[in-house]
Amino acid sequence: MRLTFLLATLIVCLIRLELSVAQGSIGSTAFNPALSLVLDGKFTSYSGVPPVLSGVLQGGESNAAPEGFSLSDTEVVASANIDDKFYGFVDVGFELDENETEVELEEAWIQTLTLPGGFSVKAGKFFSDIGYHNIRHPHSWDFANAPLAYNAFLGTNYSDTGVQARWIAPLDVFLEIGAEIMSGDSFPAGGHADSGTGAHTLFARLGGDAGVSNSWRVGVSFLAAESVGRESTLEVVPVAFDGDTDVTMFDFVWKWARNGNPRDRNFALVGEYLRRDEKGALTLLSQPPLTVAYDDAQSGFYLYGTYQFRPQWRVGARFDRLSLGKRLSGLPGVVAGSDDPERWSLMLDWSNSEFSRLRFQIDSYDLTGRSSTGLVLQYVMSLGSHGAHTF
Amino acid sequence: MSSSENMNRIGSCSLCFLLLALGATPAWAQLQIFACEPEWAALAEELGGDAVEAESAVTGVQDVHYIQARPSLIARVRRTDLVICTGAELEVGWLPLLLRQANNSAIQPGAPGFLAATDFVDLLEQPQTVDRALGDIHPFGNPHIQTDPRNIARVAAALLERLQMMDAAQADYYAARYADFSARWDEAVQRWTSRAEPLRGRAIVTHHRSWVYMIDWLGLDEVATLESKPGVPPSTSHLASMLEQLQNEDVHAIIRSAYQNSRGSHWLSDRTEIPAVVIPHTVGSVDGTDDLFSVFDVMLDVLLEPEE
Numbered sequence: 001m002r003l004t005f006l007l008a009t010l011i012v013c014l015i016r017l018e019l020s021v022a023q024g025s026i027g028s029t030a031f032n033p034a035l036s037l038v039l040d041g042k043f044t045s046y047s048g049v050p051p052v053l054s055g056v057l058q059g060g061e062s063n064a065a066p067e068g069f070s071l072s073d074t075e076v077v078a079s080a081n082i083d084d085k086f087y088g089f090v091d092v093g094f095e096l097d098e099n100e101t102e103v104e105l106e107e108a109w110i111q112t113l114t115l116p117g118g119f120s121v122k123a124g125k126f127f128s129d130i131g132y133h134n135i136r137h138p139h140s141w142d143f144a145n146a147p148l149a150y151n152a153f154l155g156t157n158y159s160d161t162g163v164q165a166r167w168i169a170p171l172d173v174f175l176e177i178g179a180e181i182m183s184g185d186s187f188p189a190g191g192h193a194d195s196g197t198g199a200h201t202l203f204a205r206l207g208g209d210a211g212v213s214n215s216w217r218v219g220v221s222f223l224a225a226e227s228v229g230r231e232s233t234l235e236v237v238p239v240a241f242d243g244d245t246d247v248t249m250f251d252f253v254w255k256w257a258r259n260g261n262p263r264d265r266n267f268a269l270v271g272e273y274l275r276r277d278e279k280g281a282l283t284l285l286s287q288p289p290l291t292v293a294y295d296d297a298q299s300g301f302y303l304y305g306t307y308q309f310r311p312q313w314r315v316g317a318r319f320d321r322l323s324l325g326k327r328l329s330g331l332p333g334v335v336a337g338s339d340d341p342e343r344w345s346l347m348l349d350w351s352n353s354e355f356s357r358l359r360f361q362i363d364s365y366d367l368t369g370r371s372s373t374g375l376v377l378q379y380v381m382s383l384g385s386h387g388a389h390t391f
Numbered sequence: 392m393s394s395s396e397n398m399n400r401i402g403s404c405s406l407c408f409l410l411l412a413l414g415a416t417p418a419w420a421q422l423q424i425f426a427c428e429p430e431w432a433a434l435a436e437e438l439g440g441d442a443v444e445a446e447s448a449v450t451g452v453q454d455v456h457y458i459q460a461r462p463s464l465i466a467r468v469r470r471t472d473l474v475i476c477t478g479a480e481l482e483v484g485w486l487p488l489l490l491r492q493a494n495n496s497a498i499q500p501g502a503p504g505f506l507a508a509t510d511f512v513d514l515l516e517q518p519q520t521v522d523r524a525l526g527d528i529h530p531f532g533n534p535h536i537q538t539d540p541r542n543i544a545r546v547a548a549a550l551l552e553r554l555q556m557m558d559a560a561q562a563d564y565y566a567a568r569y570a571d572f573s574a575r576w577d578e579a580v581q582r583w584t585s586r587a588e589p590l591r592g593r594a595i596v597t598h599h600r601s602w603v604y605m606i607d608w609l610g611l612d613e614v615a616t617l618e619s620k621p622g623v624p625p626s627t628s629h630l631a632s633m634l635e636q637l638q639n640e641d642v643h644a645i646i647r648s649a650y651q652n653s654r655g656s657h658w659l660s661d662r663t664e665i666p667a668v669v670i671p672h673t674v675g676s677v678d679g680t681d682d683l684f685s686v687f688d689v690m691l692d693v694l695l696e697p698e699e
């Protein structure tokens with residue numbers, strides 16, 4: 001609580017500073033960091049029980065939103081060029097959990113600006129640059145919830161502490177290659193393995209324009225993680241995983257806007273495939289503990305389209321499907337259905353400006369033989385500095 | 392240590408070598424220029440001639456406020472020697488991201504390879520208070536400077552200096568081209584200004600507050616704006632109240648840019664019989680605006696005889 005209070009005071013001071021600078025000597029270079037706050041709240045309702053994935057080792061924040069009113073992370077973001085050679089970024093999330101406020105350092109990193117040869121290096125805690133969806137914070141998602149494959153295999157999002165090198169080729173076409181070495185503390189890694197370098201990633205992307213109205217990007221990513229005592233909770237017992245996790249991802253995005261002018265109408269199609277291979281040992285933390293060998297490959301994909309049919313209004317449809325291999329069958333408490341988990345989502349959102357959005361979403365879940373429907377009403381607002389128009 | 396991890400280590404190392412080998416930038420014969428907007432690409436071509444290759448990120452029919460940091464733009468910024476943009480947060484949604492993602496040390500703000508046109512122009516409409524309830528306002532002042540040709544001349548002088556600094560071998564070539572351009576430009580500005588004399592004091596309605604520099608130059612009177620607040624699309628209620636306001640006024644024209652939705656303009660025009668017209672705001676925005684000179688020729692043609 002004390003920490004929360006201190007942080008809140010600091011933020012208020014920073015915002016006052018930002019406002020006083022903004023109102024005072026406009027015209028000179030703004031030395032103050034760009035600050036923004038993100039407010040994100042939901043009302044969720046499920047027919048029947050809230051949907052739960054089964055038959056897959058999960059971690060991180062992989063649960064569906066709770067029923068009724070809830071707040072997603074309220075984020076405070078500060079970023080600026082530190083000097084002529086470095087850029088810094090901090091994102092602190094406040095989470096309300098049964099009236100207790102939890103503070104989480106979502107991201108805190110620095111990045112080089114002036115390395116030669118098209119290189120840059122990022123260091124600190126950051127969202128890994130694998131895939132398409134992984135680096136996106138919830139407030140910039142196109143739907144109210146994450147793809148099922150991300151929930152199941154990456155704990156919704158793989159973020160960890162480490163270092164990243166990225167290179168852009170000096171070509172007409174966009175070609176980016178990058179690699180990361182991470183501490184291995186966060187799901188799907190765990191336990192700070194290999195002296196705190198327990199996870200490695202590699203990613204490559206290719207992209208460009210097709211005429212003035214279309215643009216595209218495709219990518220391939222790998223994540224190799226080592227785990228020591230990585231905990232997941234099955235339906236009745238906690239379980240610890242020791243071993244290797246390899247995640248392979250393919251992603252694409254295609255965007256259309258007439259004459260490259262997205263203001264009135266635009267369309268985006270996004271798809272991603274993830275495959276997670278895990279090999280090692282599972283220890284059921286029951287009395288007495290029981291260790292069994294574990295080796296399985298599970299996969300999933302999602303595909304969605306969003307269409308802005310008039311200024312401020314978008315509709316979107318998404319399909320998710322998972323293929324869960326052996327589904328942890330034989331372990332106590334696991335309800336191993338036989339159907340592949342699926343979900344259909346439809347959303348409609350309205351943005352009064354670039355800073356405010358209201359969303360309505362319907363999800364039709366069919367997870368391991370249990371169907372349910374979810375309704376979500378959501379607001380996502382940001383105040384402070386102008387956000388970035390990412391691709 | 393597991394075997395898969397050994398493989399990983401080896402993989403990472405060989406990747407590093409591959410990256411280093413590919414990292415050497417090839418030498419370009421021409422100075423590569425990335426302009427955010429078409430007017431600066433056109434200006435760079437006027438001054439740079441064959442010594443430069445200039446390309447604009449935004450076309451004449453795109454809305455500069457809503458561009459995304461597309462992969463193709465990152466690839467272009469990566470290879471460029473000089474970035475010329477308007478600045479003053481006009482490109483705030485995408486330019487900072489492009490500069491950071493493109494991994495090009497030469498074009499970071501503060502480096503010689505980055506030029507912001509608004510650094511060389513006195514900005515109008517610097518707000519007293521910065522509040523988003525007032526719409527998507529630009530806190531450093533109105534950045535749409537290119538609709539006053541005298542601002543183009545100011546930026547041209549700054550660009551000459553920058554080109555000579557970055558490409559000293561061609562300094563004389565740039566100086567000669569600049570002398571030629573600025574003589575023709577000064578003559579044209581005089582011609583446009585005297586041609587526009589009948590417009591002085593005439594009332595106009597605009598779509599977005601992106602014409603203040605043209606209005607200031609020609610002495611026009613902006614009596615209303617279709618967007619009730621900057622960036623907020625024209626609403627029915629706002630249009631209705633404008634209709635009432637404009638009934639008793641002698642308004643010369645309702646003007647908008649090529650990328651702006653025509654519905655609001657036409658709705659108002661149909662009910663007031665004030666002509667609604669598209670004014671070129673940059674190179675390539677309407678037919679016959681292939682260079683900077685023709686932008687202002689067409690601008691005055693349309694303003695002097697506004698016909699739909």
